[in-house]
Amino acid sequence: MKTYLLASLTVFLACCYVGGAFAADSGSGEMEMLVFPKAYKAKAVNNGGTISGVVTFEGDVPEMKVLEITKDQAICGATDKYDESLVVGEGNALKNTIVYLIDISAGKDFDKSTKLEIDQKDCKFSPHVQIVPLGVRVTMLNNDRVNHNVHIFSSINTPVNKQQTKNRKKMPLKAVKKAEGPVSVKCDIHGWMSAWIAYVPHPYFAVTNEKGEFTLEDVPAGDYKLGYWHEACGTNNKAPVAVTVAAGGTVTQDFTLKLK
Amino acid sequence: MKNRNVVSLLMLVFGILCVLTLAHAQNAPEASEKGKEVYENSCAHCHGTEGRGDGSAAENLLPKPRDFTRGLYKIRSTESGQLPTDQDLFDIITEGMPGSSMPGWETSLSADDRWEVVAYIKTFYDGFKESETSPRVISLEDKIPYSEESVEIGKGLYVDLGCVECHGNVGRGDGTSAPTLTDEWGFQTWPANLTQGWNYRGGADTEDIFKRFIGGLAGSPMPAFEGDSFLHFGLTAEESTRLSELENKDEMTAAEEEASEQFYEKMDAAVDVALNRAEGMELSAAEQQTYNNAMKVVYEKSWHLANYVKSLSPEKRPESAIGNNVLRSQYVQGALPAMDDAAWETLQSGYFPLVGQIVIEPRQFNPTIDSVNVKSFYNDKETAFLFTWDDRTNTVGDETDEATGKTLEDALAIQFPVKVPQGPTAPKPYFLWGGRLPVYLWHWKASAPEQVTELTAKGINNAEVQEAQGELHVQSAYTNGQYKLWVKRSLKTDDKKDLQLEPGVFVPIAFSAWDGANGDIDTKRVMTSWYTFVLEPVPSSRRFVYPPLIAILSLGLLFGLRAVVQRRNSEEVKNM
Numbered sequence: 083m084k085t086y087l088l089a090s091l092t093v094f095l096a097c098c099y100v101g102g103a104f105a106a107d108s109g110s111g112e113m114e115m116l117v118f119p120k121a122y123k124a125k126a127v128n129n130g131g132t133i134s135g136v137v138t139f140e141g142d143v144p145e146m147k148v149l150e151i152t153k154d155q156a157i158c159g160a161t162d163k164y165d166e167s168l169v170v171g172e173g174n175a176l177k178n179t180i181v182y183l184i185d186i187s188a189g190k191d192f193d194k195s196t197k198l199e200i201d202q203k204d205c206k207f208s209p210h211v212q213i214v215p216l217g218v219r220v221t222m223l224n225n226d227r228v229n230h231n232v233h234i235f236s237s238i239n240t241p242v243n244k245q246q247t248k249n250r251k252k253m254p255l256k257a258v259k260k261a262e263g264p265v266s267v268k269c270d271i272h273g274w275m276s277a278w279i280a281y282v283p284h285p286y287f288a289v290t291n292e293k294g295e296f297t298l299e300d301v302p303a304g305d306y307k308l309g310y311w312h313e314a315c316g317t318n319n320k321a322p323v324a325v326t327v328a329a330g331g332t333v334t335q336d337f338t339l340k341l342k
Numbered sequence: 343m344k345n346r347n348v349v350s351l352l353m354l355v356f357g358i359l360c361v362l363t364l365a366h367a368q369n370a371p372e373a374s375e376k377g378k379e380v381y382e383n384s385c386a387h388c389h390g391t392e393g394r395g396d397g398s399a400a401e402n403l404l405p406k407p408r409d410f411t412r413g414l415y416k417i418r419s420t421e422s423g424q425l426p427t428d429q430d431l432f433d434i435i436t437e438g439m440p441g442s443s444m445p446g447w448e449t450s451l452s453a454d455d456r457w458e459v460v461a462y463i464k465t466f467y468d469g470f471k472e473s474e475t476s477p478r479v480i481s482l483e484d485k486i487p488y489s490e491e492s493v494e495i496g497k498g499l500y501v502d503l504g505c506v507e508c509h510g511n512v513g514r515g516d517g518t519s520a521p522t523l524t525d526e527w528g529f530q531t532w533p534a535n536l537t538q539g540w541n542y543r544g545g546a547d548t549e550d551i552f553k554r555f556i557g558g559l560a561g562s563p564m565p566a567f568e569g570d571s572f573l574h575f576g577l578t579a580e581e582s583t584r585l586s587e588l589e590n591k592d593e594m595t596a597a598e599e600e601a602s603e604q605f606y607e608k609m610d611a612a613v614d615v616a617l618n619r620a621e622g623m624e625l626s627a628a629e630q631q632t633y634n635n636a637m638k639v640v641y642e643k644s645w646h647l648a649n650y651v652k653s654l655s656p657e658k659r660p661e662s663a664i665g666n667n668v669l670r671s672q673y674v675q676g677a678l679p680a681m682d683d684a685a686w687e688t689l690q691s692g693y694f695p696l697v698g699q700i701v702i703e704p705r706q707f708n709p710t711i712d713s714v715n716v717k718s719f720y721n722d723k724e725t726a727f728l729f730t731w732d733d734r735t736n737t738v739g740d741e742t743d744e745a746t747g748k749t750l751e752d753a754l755a756i757q758f759p760v761k762v763p764q765g766p767t768a769p770k771p772y773f774l775w776g777g778r779l780p781v782y783l784w785h786w787k788a789s790a791p792e793q794v795t796e797l798t799a800k801g802i803n804n805a806e807v808q809e810a811q812g813e814l815h816v817q818s819a820y821t822n823g824q825y826k827l828w829v830k831r832s833l834k835t836d837d838k839k840d841l842q843l844e845p846g847v848f849v850p851i852a853f854s855a856w857d858g859a860n861g862d863i864d865t866k867r868v869m870t871s872w873y874t875f876v877l878e879p880v881p882s883s884r885r886f887v888y889p890p891l892i893a894i895l896s897l898g899l900l901f902g903l904r905a906v907v908q909r910r911n912s913e914e915v916k917n918m
Contacts, residue, residue: 153507153518219617229504231565235526237412240423243558245571247504253570254613256620270563271507273522 116311117184117319118261122284124191130300131327133183133308135335137294139176139315144168149274151205154228158205158272166210166276168314168341175294176312176339178211180264183286183298184307184322190300192218192285199223200267200277202230202246207267207277211313213287214279216261219254222246230269234279238262243270264311278313303329316342377462380455384447385463393466395527403443404708406529410466414526414561417544422558422566423620424477425469431460434544441534441541480556482549484638486645488652496650499643503567505555505651508533513654516734516823521859526561532734533564535823538712539655546655552648569616569640576612576636577605612636662873663692663716669851669875671718671725678719678726681817681828686728691715692875694853696868701774702802704745704866710734710857711868714754720877725843726815726830729754736820737858739789750858752788754827757781757852758841760798770850773871775799782841784814786827788858791818794829798839802865810837833877846879 147165151158169177198220201208205226214220222232227248232255234242239258246253263280280287288296307322318337325333382391388407390396395409408415417434418426435456438446447456464470486492500506500513508523510516513536525531539546544554558566569575574582588594588602615629616636625633661667669692679685694714698706714731731754739751759771760782771779776799783797783805794814799805815830833843843849854869856862 152522229507231504231563233563233565241414241526241560242423243560243563243565244422245504245565245567247502247571247573249502249573250570254617256617270523270565271504271519273519273524 114311114317115319116180116182116261116263116280116282116317117309117322118283119185119187121187123188124284125188127190127300127302129330130190130302131329131331131333132297132299133301133306133325133327133333133335134295134297135181135337137176137179137181137290137296137310137312137337137339138174139168139170140174140338140340143170143174151274153272154205157226157228161204163204163206163274169210169292171292171294173294175290175292176315177290177292177294178209178313179290179294179296179315179337179339180211180213180280180311181288181290181296181298181337182282182309182311183284183301184309186284186286186301186306189302190285194218197221200279202226202269202275205230205269205272205275207269207275209277209289211264211278211280211289213289214258214281215285216259216281216283217257219257220279221252221254223252224248225251229271230275231271233268233270235266235268236262236281237265239281264313280311301327303327303331308335310337310339312339314341315339375462376455377458377460380451380459381462384451385459388443389463393463402705402707404529405442405525405531406527407444408561409527410463412526412561413467413469416559416562417554418477418557418560419479419553420477420557421480422556422560422568424557425473427477427479428457428460428464431463432456435459437545439543441543444543480553481637481641482552484641484645485549486642486649488548488649492646492649493653494650495643496646496648496653499647500650502573503571503647505647508564509536510734510823512822513537513651514732514734514823520734523563525563531562532710535712535732535734536651536654537732538659539652539657540659541712546652548645548648548652551651552644555647555651556644567644569637570613572640572643574605574609575616575640576609576632577639578635579639581605581608582639659695660691660693660713663694663875664873667692668848669716669718669873670878671720671727671875672878673845673880674719674721676721678721678724678830681728681819681826685719686717689717689719691717691730692873694870694873696853696855696870699774699802699854699865699867699869702865704864706860706862706866706868708860709868710860711855714853714855714870716875718875718877720833720843720845724830724832725877726828727756729756729827729829730824731855732824733820733855733857733859734823735857735859737788738791739787739858741858743861743863746863748863749789750861750863751856752825752858753856754786754825755797755854756784756829757799757854758783759850760839760841762841762847762849766848770872772801773852774869775802775805775854777801780839782839784829786816786818786829788820788825791820792816794827796840808837808839810839812837812840843877845877848874848876851875 149163149165151163171177192215198214198218200212200220201223203225224230224246229248230246232242232244232246238260239262242255258281261281261283264278267277267279269275286298286301288298290296305326308325309318309322311317323335325335327333386397387399388397389410393410395407397407400407413425415426418430420426436446436448438444506517507519508517515533515535517533520533523531534542544550555567558564574585577585585602585605588598612632615625615633619625619633663669672689694716696709696711696713698709700707711731711733714729717728719726733752737750737752739749741750743750760780763770769779771777771781775781780798780800783799785795785797794816796808796811797805798808812835817828819826850872851874852870852872854867856867
């Protein structure tokens with residue numbers, strides 16, 4: 083009895099002793115997201131053009147933070163792990179930037195022959211940014227011989243949080259239906275593990291490589307808005323770049339990004 | 343003086359709350375919207391008018407009141423990724439969520455009102471409207487009854503499935519991943535202590551446990567353990583054993599290669615069917631059969647695991663150490679048992695529930711330590727106490743508090759009056775570390791685990807280390823999320839500032855505990871009000887004992903606190 087009285091008193095006092103209002107997050111989240119067309123129609127693309135370019139980072143390049151490995155040292159701690167929210171290479175090349183067409187409504191279909199896999203080797207996700215077409219299952223790999231839990235923080239689709247034990251080398255995840263992202267992917271068991279998935283409705287998305295390069299191919303001739311997303315540098319949703327693609331032509335569009 | 347301020351502050355807050363409630367009722371524009379009205383009167387100050395979990399009371403609470411706009415519910419009878427049923431929502435509103443500030447509404451809202459409010463909170467998330475089919479419920483058929491064999495199998499699964507990563511070796515929530523867990527909204531979250539089922543949010547019946555890990559706790563870091571999280575999903579038990587054998591071979595014959603290949607194909611097919619089902623595809627009769635066969639094995643294992651988890655906690659929260667359960671130190675002849683002596687097993691513990699200190703700033707609204715358990719022996723010269731308490735982390739002073747720059751560490755303080763009150767109605771010192779009447783304290787810190795410091799205190803911020811430190815013998819240990827502290831002292835000392843002990847006399851006792859990893863420091867701590875303990879007289883001795891009277895007097899912080907505060911105030915008035 084005493085216990086409950088105490089508990090309820092605690093609760094009650096907890097309700098009473100409150101100062102200041104709770105600072106609610108103002109929906110600034112939208113600006114951090116990719117922008118998708120209302121509808122997309124797959125069709126054959128003949129003599130499409132190409133958009134390519136290099137994304138570079140502007141500003142003092144911070145030293146990459148070494149992540150603190152808090153458990154499973156023998157496997158997870160075998161190699162140093164770095165915070166990959168900002169990976170800047172030679173010539174300030176910016177890796178892991180998504181560059182994409184914002185407003186395309188018809189174009190080529192996905193190439194569904196490539197298997198989509200996210201590896202968790204040595205307790206690190208790779209790739210760090212993965213584009214996943216709607217309706218396609220992505221397979222989580224675990225050759226670590228440690229337990230992972232795959233936690234995908236979707237809010238438009240149903241979030242996923244599913245255990246992948248050390249015995250489960252390949253675990254396909256159910257496909258999703260709604261374009262969304264990028265959404266954060268975590269392993270709660272190894273709290274430092276972090277990656278991003280973008281569920282996309284059309285194939286005109288590219289992720290920059292170590293050299294900061296991206297290429298979008300088979301783009302039907304026309305005028306487009308070119309967008310980007312980067313984990314640490316944000317998006318250009320407010321001012322996407324206009325590009326005009328001629329049939330069979332090539333457009334070069336570079337980007338220089340700063341920390342947001 | 344301070345206490346009077348607290349009381350008047352409380353009254354003021356009461357008043358404001360009442361006025362606010364009235365104002366609300368008057369302003370409510372659509373009186374016919376019953377659910378909305380119930381929500382705004384009873385829920386909005388925590389869950390927010392828009393259901394975003396940002397009500398005016400939310401700031402100090404952890405876990406935070408649920409944000410209803412995301413459709414994430416922990417306590418469901420439904421599969422992972424599914425919304426709760428209306429009944430789930432009704433039940434959780436009725437029962438409340440122990441271990442959090444979510445109250446149960448069984449007595450304060452009628453069933454009709456609770457149904458209305460269920461309908462209303464669903465409007466905060468469009469997913470409820472959009473889903474055409476009712477959510478898929480986890481089947482509770484073919485429950486495997488509790489037995490030692492079942493518990494034993496479950497124990498193996500607890501490790502193999504990786505519950506141990508978060509919940510720790512024996513389930514105290516001290517797994518190696520525990521310190522880094524955050525919930526969907528980025529707030530720190532601790533894994534449940536599976537040895538304290540009474541703090542489960544969604545009930546501690548075997549069925550409850552079963553549903554929790556199969557469906558997962560949406561919004562928390564605890565994953566779902568769905569079909570193919572289990573080893574060899576799609577194979578029968580025999581096939582799984584056979585495959586494990588094959589997998590362990592250094593070399594396989596061609597026939598064995600083929601056999602294992604077939605097993606893999608069978609597993610892939612089962613996973614494929616399960617994914618089709620999860621993606622909302624209609625299954626053919628044959629596919630449904632494949633799925634059912636695979637799930638039969640998984641559910642069987644799940645019942646074993648649920649039985650194991652069930653076995654970790656007592657059926658009910660132990661009774662507090664009052665009345666018949668008052669802490670009695672047992673007389674032994676000869677030497678007192680050391681910390682790890684088996685003799686301690688023969689004693690019943692006194693259970694002392696701890697609550698957050700919320701009277702004086704800085705306060706602790708979100709305690710992580712449930713209770714202290716205490717046992718004691720004495721002989722003709724000395725007494726020994728064994729204190730145990732669960733703390734998920736062993737914080738030994740290598741972290742600093744951001745606000746104060748002070749070192750965070752785990753600690754325990756045991757409080758006695760300097761002078762034992764003569765009789766049950768005689769005044770005791772103020773329970774928050776004394777006041778005009780001083781208290782005598784044993785202060786133990788994790789950074790100096792072999793030492794207990796004697797303090798004298800005349801208030802929670804007015805403690806002094808005694809100049810003459812008496813001879814206290816101390817042992818301590820931290821294992822699997824639990825502290826053990828053993829303290830031995832002579833019954834009588836020469837120091838006037840010390841407590842003097844005598845068999846048969848009821849002595850007030852109280853506790854404070856600090857969990858460094860939870861930011862506990864100074865007054866931010868968990869504690870008890872006064873309890874009592876007694877050196878149980880040896881049967882032959884005929885002393886005057888005034889038994890449960892004192893115990894009854896100390897009933898309830900609610901009454902205790904008020905009574906003590908009032909008494910103290912009147913004392914102070916008298917003294918002025």
